[in-house]
Amino acid sequence: MIATAYRLPFSGTHSPGAGPSGQPVAIHIQTAAPDRAGVVMRTMELFAQLAATGALGGAGAAPWETKFTPVPTPLNDDSDFRFDVHPCLLAEEAWLVLCHLLLAAHHSVPVRGVAVLHPGDPSPIPLAQSTLPESSYPRAYAPLPFALDDLEPEGGGYSLLISLAAPLSPANEALLNRSLAVWVEAILRGGYGLAPIDPADSYIEPDGAIDTYDTTIEWAVFKLRADPEAAIDGLLNLLCAFHVRAQAIVSVEIG
Missing domain, CATH: 3.30.70 (Alpha-Beta Plaits)
Incomplete structure (x- = not known):
């Protein structure tokens, strides 16, 4: 339901x-x-x-x-x-x-x-x-096609460390940045609202474009005012799609 x-x-x-x-x-x-x-x-x-x-x-x-x-x-x-x-x-x-x-x-x-x-x-x-405080948003796909180490950070900020099977190509770097920008926009416009906060008051402060070197990608979110579990599950689903459609991911660490 x-x-x-x-x-x-x-x-x-x-x-x-x-x-x-x-x-x-x-x-x-x-x-x-x-x-x-x-x-x-x-x-x-x-x-x-x-x-x-x-x-x-x-x-x-x-x-x-x-x-x-x-x-x-x-x-x-x-x-x-x-x-x-x-x-x-x-x-x-x-x-x-x-x-x-x-x-x-x-x-x-x-x-x-x-x-x-x-x-x-x-x-x-x-x-x-819902009889619960949370809405039943889409959950992360299971099983994930890559290893996940979720350190469950507290404080409203998240750092993302992604290990790839090969260096990130320029085309896939552009693709991932576009996908992350859409995810950020969906949060800002209330898609992952956290009741009772008005979804129009949702907020996220991302660290611009991704940083990449060798087979590593780094990205960060400094502030998030939305349903954190739902937003992160959406991000993991996005990365699953990137893994299959674009470039293989070995592991993801959320800290």
């Missing part, structure tokens, strides 16, 4: 299994006022970019196999947005990230409803309200 720790000011429904089943999905987002500024479209674009990094993989969806390319359906209505995704392969919990991005965007345009459905589903279910 996917559940949010926030009390959403809009309705949320989904088809059970939407995402990991690999079946097409239709996403319907309605706003209570015209969205002439394009907030909903920009939010969906960011969600699609995050999906492309592999961060929204997890149980039932290997990060390197995720698929999500939303095609908007023209409706000539600034308060009604529909997207068809065929195929769709994500962790089912990924829809929480979308809803929390829209919750943060609610300050700019009032969202009225979000539905993620298999076409023709006659019985979608409402997004559950």
